[in-house]
Amino acid sequence: MKLSLVSIRRRCRFWSRRCEWMFLLLVVFGMIITMHYWIVAKKDIEEQPPCIVLQEQRRGLFPLLSAVSTLLSHLSITHFLCYDSLWGAIQESGPLPWDVHAHLCALNEKVSVHDEAELLRAFRRRGLTLEYSSAEGQYTIRNSSSEAVNFEVPTVRVVLFEEDDRLHMLRRVGWRRRVLPPDCDAHPTLQCFPPNLAALPLPMRPFGPLTLPAPREDIDLLKFHYPDTWWRPLQPHC
Known part of the structure; x- marks a missing residue:
């Protein structure tokens, strides 16, 4: 019974670490996507022609x-x-x-x-x-x-x-x-x-x-x- 409890704790710690890594990866991925769209949007704004009055x-x-x-x-x-x-x-x-x-x-x-x-x-x-x-x-x-x-x-x-x-x-x-x-x-x-x-x-x-x-x-x-x-x-x- 004691061995089975230790095994369960180890599995929980293992999956907990995996979840933390997955969460961090998702955060990093989200930041990359956000930065990409921000750069694209900024470029689009800068490339828009100014209001020109002849x-x-x-x-x-x-x-x-x-x-x-x-x-x-x-x-x-x-x-x-x-x-x-x-x-x-x-x-x-x-x-x-x-x-x-x-x-x-x-x-x-x-x-x-x-x-x-x-x-x-x-x-x-x-x-x-x-x-x-x-x-x-x-x-x-x-x-x-x-x-x-x-x-x-x-x-x-x-x-x-x-x-x-x-x-x-x-x-x-x-x-x-x-x-x-x-x-x-x-x-x-x-x-x-x-x-x-x-x-x-x-x-x-x-x-x-x-x-x-x-x-x-x-x-x-x-x-x-x-x-x-x-x-x-x-x-x-x-």
């Missing part, structure tokens, strides 16, 4: 943006830099290095004074096309003379906001958001911000060779539109 795109953006801002001012439509373009104005005093488009926000109460046909004619006379997305509450404006090219044509996107009397906040228009309850905290897609940020007269900010209207407190507007990332520089998303 000179033709940049040369086309500034005249287009100037024409849009001038026309909106002529129509007495309150507008100002916002979203990525406001980020660019703060970080670069111009467009973000990877951005070929421009964003302006405008007050819908000033836009709605003009009927759609009047707006279309006004933009067409200046060689611009105007497209409205009723879902997003956004105009997309481009040069009507833009030819088919092998790069993305610059546009100016004018996003509309209107004041909600129940919230005493400006909220983005568009039917996708009209169906939501008036609760800015529960529905961030309403993209609310206080009306005083758009109160006239608006300050002017340099934007490349242009000087354009900006919100009264630019950082405060970014806090509302980028609540989770406003404190750090915007990263490329191309």
Whole structure:
């Protein structure tokens, strides 16, 4: 009986050592696999081409943006830099290095004074096309003379906001958001911000060779539109 107990203990120690070695081998194998995938992923990231904005795109953006801002001012439509373009104005005093488009926000109460046909004619006379997305509450404006090219044509996107009397906040228009309850905290897609940020007269900010209207407190507007990332520089998303 004594011999059998000794034999059992020896077997247990033998299998215990084998299990330890197998565990160590699995750990080492797992580390090798992890390092391999990390190296491959890092190499893939490094080999990705940077966001490139061609000179033709940049040369086309500034005249287009100037024409849009001038026309909106002529129509007495309150507008100002916002979203990525406001980020660019703060970080670069111009467009973000990877951005070929421009964003302006405008007050819908000033836009709605003009009927759609009047707006279309006004933009067409200046060689611009105007497209409205009723879902997003956004105009997309481009040069009507833009030819088919092998790069993305610059546009100016004018996003509309209107004041909600129940919230005493400006909220983005568009039917996708009209169906939501008036609760800015529960529905961030309403993209609310206080009306005083758009109160006239608006300050002017340099934007490349242009000087354009900006919100009264630019950082405060970014806090509302980028609540989770406003404190750090915007990263490329191309």
